[in-house]
Amino acid sequence: MKGLPRVAIVGRPNVGKSTLFNRMARRRAALVHDEPGVTRDPLEAEVEWAGRRFVVVDTGGYDPRGEAPVAVQVVGKVHEAIARADVLVLVVDAQQGLTGLDAEAAEQARRAGRRVLVAANKVDDPARSDLAAEFYRLGLGDPVALSAEHGRGVGDLLDAIVARLPEGVEPPPDQGLEPVRVAVIGRPNVGKSSLINRLLGYERLITSPEAGTTRDVVDSRCRHEGRDFVLLDTAGIRRRSRVLAGTGGDLERVSVSKALASLKRAHVALLLIDAMEGFTDQDRRLVRQVEQVGCGLVLVVNKWDLVEKQTGTLERYEKGVRSAYPLLEWVPMVFASAATGQRVRQALTAAGYVYEQAGMRVPxxxxxxxxxxxxxxxxxxxxxxxxxxxxxxxxxxxxxxxxxxxxxxxxxxxxxxxxxxxxxxxxxxxxxxxxxxxxxxxxxxxxxxxxxxxxxxxxxxxxxxGGITMAESPGRSRWTVAVIGAGSWGTALAMHLADRGTAPLLWARRPERAGEIARLRENTPYLPGITLSPLIHVTSDLEEALEPPILLLALPAQTVRAWAERARGWIRPEHVVVHGSKGLEVGTLLRVSQVLRQVLPDHPEGRILTLSGPNHAEEVVRGVPSTSVLAGGDPDVQARVQQLLMDRRLRVYTSDDLVGVELGGALKNVIALGCGISDGLGYGDNTRAALITRGLAEIRRLGAQMGAHPFTFSGLSGLGDLVATATSLHSRNLRAGRAIGAGRRPSEVLREGPMVVEGAPTAHAAVRLGEQRGVELPIATAVHRVLSEEITPREAVDSLMGRDPRGELEALDLAGPKDDL
Missing domain, CATH: 3.30.300.20 (K homology (KH) domain)
Structure with missing residues (x-):
């Protein structure tokens, strides 16, 4: 993040700064709580918007007259953040109105001479945008009305921020070695923040004799012995029984939960113990937590300067600690003092050594x-x-x-x-x-x-x-199957195969993503909390990923062509290519199997198949009984893939209707978006049932004209997939539709999160395809116009409900010309 423009979020306590920070960072980076003054140390995150990258900084509540023991230090950190920022975002509470503290914070921002934006937060109802008008009195320009909690208006704020960023050449994204992430954990008041400040060489973190000063996980970067480190400061962790019975309430429970969760992000944990108190039962519990998560461990005995020493004191102390837990026999120990700086740098040296040891492979x-x-x-x-x-x-x-x-x-x-x-x-x-x-x-x-x-x-x-050993066989790959795409569905497929005893390759496009999944053994952005089987080998090497004879593609439909063009030099005629993409290519209006055949014209047609059906990755990965349908390909190839995938948790049917199965899987996403928009508008079950039923009629009409069998749309890839996608909160299309129906801009919603909303590009393609084929698709057209921001969701409903009267089965053509592709 070095060299990027900086944007500081400032304001009085409890106006929603951390909620806005999380929304801009697109992750729950900052702790959010109803209690004022939760944020103390500044938090930073890199944000990319409209082609510009910048660092957003969350700060503590500005209250110079605060009574908290660390209030003066919090205000000091706010001043530091203002001084280093290029753009300031002053957050105010539109519901409470303008206060004296708002005016004081605005004056501080004005004096700094920075570009300032006023964000009038908590305008949850779009009809109350007039609440922001009061803040014109601050004299800082037009306030931006928004709701950080619901995301409304945040895109407008980001547009305004980008317009005010200083011009200049941004440094390229860091392509060097991954920094070593080190979580500094321990009981309260053992000196974690003091140790990090000493390592950084300046007072980055607020420290206090009072226990519980640190509440959130705060990342800080440093360099040591030619290697980059990210130090994660964490809240003090007390025994669970004391946390539940203590006066800290829910806030302490959330702080402790975030501290323990930081271990999943870390490569190495520095566990600090108080030299004067010795190795306690709670320290032993924390060692067990580190061992269960699987990150490395360095034990730092802090406050060693306070221990009265005699000959052999250190050796006896070390022997007593190592005997307390089996893992500690192999853990480096550093006897240090954060107060004096004695041997603190050795802690980072030890962390780097543990990182290297954990990454070693034995032939x-x-x-x-x-x-x-x-x-x-x-x-x-x-x-x-x-x-x-x-x-x-x-x-x-x-x-x-x-x-x-x-x-x-x-x-x-x-x-x-x-x-x-x-x-x-x-x-x-x-x-x-x-x-x-x-x-x-x-x-x-x-x-x-x-x-x-x-x-x-x-x-x-x-x-x-990569962890898989195969028997010798001439010309045989070391793996049977590769899953191409490390999103939620690709990861779930790999886990399903591994649970059946098949060792799969899992290919991720970005090397850093593959490395993170392999290290954590968890695909955190897509399936958090699911530990990957040791049989799964994660790679970003496409040539390696194309060694197995069976390829299961779990890619967004709009990316399949680019992947196939990149991979065709390694794809062999004997490869069986099974895609699970549910969409139509926007530029060509082709189904995914058509795209593959166009890019791979010499590949045997009988070896290209599709896998579809009502399969939420979140359920398949947990072994919830599910069903799929496999279409296309020669019968013997179908049977081979069916046998590979099918067990008592996933029942796989076969079909010879490739056109129908692909269309059902693609178009149901469009209808699910419409159902989500209906939910966001506050409509009920009647409306959703109407959209599902009439949406299925649209899918069947288009399918019949393209040569699909009409009964296919009553099956798993039609009605089954449509019901699952249009009713379940696992559905990203339904969630996106609800946000749009609730008033958020479609362009803003579709940019959020790691998952692709497949229904958006498919709606555009479906409308054009319907026009080409002479098929009416009123629901798909209405969804497309809403997404294109031509009409509002309520106008879309009016257009559908105001159509000319007709019979229910009218225009339901059940026979049509065969698709020529």
Whole structure:
């Protein structure tokens, strides 16, 4: 973020600055609470809008006469943020009206000589935009009426900010090494903020003798020994029982929750303990939390300058701490003093070392040689005449290191022998400070007695990569299937395959995204809280992703052409390409299978299929019983893919109606947008039922003209998918429609969030396709005109309800010419 323009959000307490900051950052970066003065330390986030990048800064409430112990420091930080900003956004509460503190904050902004915008927040009802007029009295120009909570008007504010940013060449996005993210955690008042200030070399964070000064997670950047670090300051974490029974109430619970959540973002945790109090039960609980999350750990014994020392004091102290928890035997310890600066830089050196250790990969041959040596040192356990056999092992992941051991019978692996193996591997390879995951699997083809099942033993494993070991087979890929696209549906498909025992590749377009998913073993923006199976190998290398013979495409429809053009040099005739994209290409009006055939003209037509149906990723990934339909392709290819995907959690049907299945999956998104708009307007079940029913009639009319079978639209890819998408809050199209119906600008809504609202471009394409085919699509046309901001949602309803009378089945053509493509 260095070198980017800075925009500071300022204002008195409790006017919604943090809510606005989160809305602009498009994530819940700042803690939001009804209690005034929650924000203390400034928070920063990089924002991109209309082609411009800038840093937005959230500040504490401006109240020079505040009674809180840290009020003076909070005001000082506000002044610092104002002095460093290029543009100031003064947030006021339109419902409460102009106050004396608003006027004081405005005067401070005016004196700074910066460009100032007034954001009149909490105008939740568009009809009350006149509430902003009072703030003309501040003399800072036209106030922008908005609702940060609902997002209304935020796009207008961002447009105004971009118009006031200084001209100049922005630095390119950082393409260097990923910074090491270090979460600084510990009990209250152990010196976390003081340690970070000492590492940064200036008073970045507010400190106080009072416990609980830090409430939010605050990121700070620094550089040490040629490496970039991001330090995450966190709230003090007390025992859960004390938090629930304490006087901090809900605010402390939220602060502690955010502090623990920061471990999922971090590569390494610095756990601070108070040297005077020693290693407590709560410190032990925090070590366990770090171990469960899987990030690295460095133990920092702070306030070491206060300890009375004799010969051997440090050694005895260290021995006592390490004996308190098994992981601590391998964790670097730093004895430091944030107050004096003694050895504080060693904490970052240790964090960098742990980061490198957690990212180390052990070659499979070396790993198996070590496992053989371990078995020679200590014979594997046996039970009732059966002895454990470790057939082979392979490292499947890093940060934390995960090693899968394939054995004859997992039940024979006693926890004590597993602990011995971990100690042996750590002694051989290190992995200092990092939790180690040893995953025991039964090798396919071996029975529970530890003997080969069948006439011959399994082939010798060879060439492991990314955690998957395949048997030798001439010309065979190391993986059976690759999922192309690491969004919610792609991730859910990969998890479904892994749960069935198939090891998939998961391809993400951006290397940094692939690296984050591989490190966290979680796709946080799309499926937060879902831990990826160790069998899933994440990659951004397209050539590697195209090694398997079966490709499952989980890409937005508008990106399929670009991907296929990039991939066609590696796609082989034997590849089976199954796409799950639900949309029509805007420029050509082609279905996705047509796009693929156009880009890959020599690829066998019988090896291009589509997978569709009512499949919310959030439910499939949890194993909720679901159904899909597979269309297109030769019958033997269909059967092969059906067998790959189908189990008791996902039932897969087949169809020979590729046109109908693709159209149903694409057009239902348009109708779901219409249902969302209806909900946002406050209409009820009657309206939604009418839109679903008449929308299905539109889909069937267009499908019949394009050669689809009319019964297809009564099936999973038609009625089934339409009902799921038009009624469930899992549906991004329904959510977007509701926001538009509630009064937000469509252009603003469609830009939000990581997920693509497929119904928006498809509405445009469907209207043009209907015009070409001579098919009336009144609902799709109305949705398209709303999205294009030609008419308002209420005008769209009037246009639909005011159409000429006709019979229900009129114009429902059930037969038409076959699609020539």
């Amino acid at each position: 499979t041959a070396t790993l198996n040689a070590s496992l053989q040596a371990a078995a020679a040192l200590r014979q594997p356990p046996s039970h009732k005449g059966r002895r454990l056999k470790i057939l082979y092992g392979t490292q499947v992941a890093i940060r934390p290191p995960q090693i899968v051991l394939f054995v004859n019978d997992p039940d024979l692996v006693h926890f004590s022998y597993q602990r011995f193996l971990e100690r042996h591997l750590r002694a051989q390879f290190g992995f200092a400070g990092s939790p180690m995951r040893l995953i025991v699997r039964a090798r396919e083809g071996w029975d529970r007695r530890g003997a080969p099942a069948g006439p011959a033993a399994p082939p010798r494993p060879t060439r492991p990569q």
